[in-house]
């Protein structure tokens with residue numbers, strides 16, 4: 055009961071500032087044939103397309119970057135989440151600069167753009183990945199666990215920030231393209247004023263503003279009302295979905311993350327990818343689908 059691979063019906067583009075450079079940048083999304091995946095092309099390095107796959111990824115605590123042969127594109131995570139959340143499998147993304155525009159700090163502007171283009175079902179099925187056994191990844195009190203089961207992917211995320219407006223938040227969300235736009239995509243990235251100032255001191259976050267993040271100081275929120283009472287944990291689900299999409303195919307099973315971030319998401323995805331590539335006997339219970347599919351390099 056797998057769905058068909060999906061691309062966009064027409065080419066669409068969007069413009070905004072880069073989070074770190076502060077410069078205007080345009081992103082153009084073009085339809086692509088089945089099995090293309092998401093492929094980034096930097097217009098000043100057209101000869102080096104960058105696939106949105108784990109081997110291209112490098113991360114920082116606050117962002118995910120993709121590179122190939124020394125060419126890199128930064129701040130890809132919300133765009134990747136929008137594509138994964140909406141079930142957009144194949145697309146060429148042309149970027150006129152070194153980073154994806156930050157827009158409003160959420161995935162919603164990308165989702166609106168995809169809806170404006172329309173989706174085209176393609177003559178090839180999606181082949182989801184699944185593993186027959188549990189994988190637990192721990193770093194102190196931070197963890198991510200995969201367990202098998204279910205028809206799709208269900209994400210549970212827990213955060214605990216020592217701030218009166220954040221605190222402990224927990225959300226379980228079964229990934230459904232028809233709900234992503236309303237439930238997850240609008241949740242904005244967030245940061246603490248002190249962190250933003252530290253990034254600025256390093257020449258980063260020049261395009262960061264109260265218009266593209268929820269910014270908190272010790273007392274409260276500087277950037278206006280929240281979009282959800284639990285916007286913070288919803289954004290963590292958004293980020294995790296984008297980072298997991300670097301597996302190259304949709305994942306089936308259950309993920310439970312506690313106090314993780316981009317670097318840990320991607321490390322976990324690498325561990326999962328290695329387990330998927332292992333011989334079937336090491337993957338736990340017999341799983342003919344996983345055996346047949348293996349994992350992408």
Ligand SMILES: [Zn+2]
Pocket residue numbers: 131132243289293
């Ligand atoms: Zn984010």
